[in-house]
Amino acid sequence: MFRITQYLRLLARAAREGDFPPPATPRGPAGDDRPAARPGPVVIWNLIRRCNLTCQHCYALSADHDYAGELRTDEVFTVMDDLRAFRVPVLILSGGEPLLRPDLFPIAERAVALGFYTGLSTNGTLIDAPVAARIAATGFDYVGISLDGLRATHDRFRRLDGAFDRSLAATRHLRARGVKVGLRYTLTASNAEDFPALLDLMRDEGAQKFYFSHLNYAGRGNIHRGKDARFAATRQALDLLFDRAWDAARRGLDEEYVSGNNDADGPWLLHWLQRREPTLYARHGAALRQRLQAWGGNASGDLVANIDNLGEVHPDTMWWHHALGNVRQRPFSAIWSDTSDPLMAGLKQHPRPVGGRCAACAHLAICGGNTRVRAQQISGDAWAEDPGCYLDDTEIGLDGSNPRTVLTTPFRSRRTVPVVVEAGAGA
Structure with missing residues (x-):
């Protein structure tokens, strides 16, 4: 938000x-450094x-x-x-x-x-x-x-x-x-x-x-x-x-x-x-x-x-197609702290392992790579550039020579590629 x-x-x-x-x-709680x-x-x-x-x-x-x-x-x-x-x-x-x-x-x-x-x-x-x-x-x-x-x-x-x-x-x-x-x-x-x-x-x-x-x-x-x-x-x-x-x-x-x-x-x-x-x-x-x-x-x-209503934990409300675990089997605190899931490892990594325009954006430290689920739903790759970014190349510090590679298309069906993050991500 x-x-x-x-x-x-x-x-x-x-x-x-x-x-x-x-x-x-x-x-700290005592007001110290x-x-x-x-x-x-x-x-x-x-x-x-x-x-x-x-x-x-x-x-x-x-x-x-x-x-x-x-x-x-x-x-x-x-x-x-x-x-x-x-x-x-x-x-x-x-x-x-x-x-x-x-x-x-x-x-x-x-x-x-x-x-x-x-x-x-x-x-x-x-x-x-x-x-x-x-x-x-x-x-x-x-x-x-x-x-x-x-x-x-x-x-x-x-x-x-x-x-x-x-x-x-x-x-x-x-x-x-x-x-x-x-x-x-x-x-x-x-x-x-x-x-x-x-x-x-x-x-x-x-x-x-x-x-x-x-x-x-x-x-x-x-x-x-x-x-x-x-x-x-x-x-x-x-x-x-x-x-x-x-x-x-x-x-x-x-x-x-x-x-x-x-x-x-x-x-x-x-x-x-x-x-x-x-x-x-x-x-x-x-x-x-x-x-x-x-x-x-x-x-x-x-x-x-x-x-969600069944107790499945998700990275946010838009990731219902990606469950991290269920609170009936493991406490939420354990599920949320676990970065063995590659998506969670990447989401907790700073900066996130994004590609395309997002990787080269001058504002990456501000937006954090924007909304990963939009990228995944369109391209199948959670780390692709966000197709919902409405800033043009000049506004994000690019020269305009590399046009958008991910474009919003009408819904047909979901296609995904494996979420991969380099070892050590999220640590």
Whole structure:
């Protein structure tokens, strides 16, 4: 996840006060110079696969029926204890539609009691006033609700008439009870024209967060990748998103803007700043780059993890076709620490063993090689260049003599080549 607001607030402060603080150095628990123990990953947990919707871009290929073999409540609690001991800071409870799981609230209550930052990822259609009251009483830190366009567009994406009205009502019920609510939007060629209006809707409704997701090639999102927004539309949308976040940062508004599934957004922020605020870029561009390098871009398999409804562990939610192990057989902490899987070894390696344009990119230290699953779904090679990178050769420091070698093609079927990392990778 790229925390746009975090960087723009620092820039707004630098514009007022003249200084841009360097990245913080992690400290030990006593505040001394020893590095703090490294936290575990943020865990996105698909507790249930069943969903009342069949969205066009669903990575889980969910449908409205039960799926056999899902983790029992006691098994979930055992895994949570291991996650806490492994210093996992954040649990995002997701699905399918997590509100269809009968024990969701006991699970969430235990997560809150154990000290996790606890989020809920939902389509919102099942949240009426009583459900909103229970969500508030449970103590969720954040609820993200998906809106992929205005009424007609959203209902078409979600394949349910009335879905937009029900999801929007959910945000109002939650806001009325003091729950932090965010809107989640995935850009495609089919809904790009609704994006400006959704930003306005976010502000009008008082939602505190906007999550802008690029289409990633998993599940139905992979099948429908032919409708992915082309690069010009992506750049235009990001400029608008950065403009809105910059306006909020300068005005001190309680609004948070983030993006995900395309770590080229970090380098693009530098290009945006150079165009929009050239004086500020001249003064603080180098410091911003240092901050972005400290972020490091794509964190799949390292600082972001996924557990699916059956207990399989994946590098993130888009890697459901690549399982690392099952929490019924091995603790999550053991699975996540194991780099004998070549994909995990490469994902944990810094820099990652990427090829093509990514290997020669001047911004590799910022984006981390971007999204590996897109490369693998298109080319069969997890370490090929990311076909979703929307920066041109000049913008990544190349002379343009080596054109893109990986191009997005319509979905046919997955083809893969073995994941190979040189010995010692990930150590």
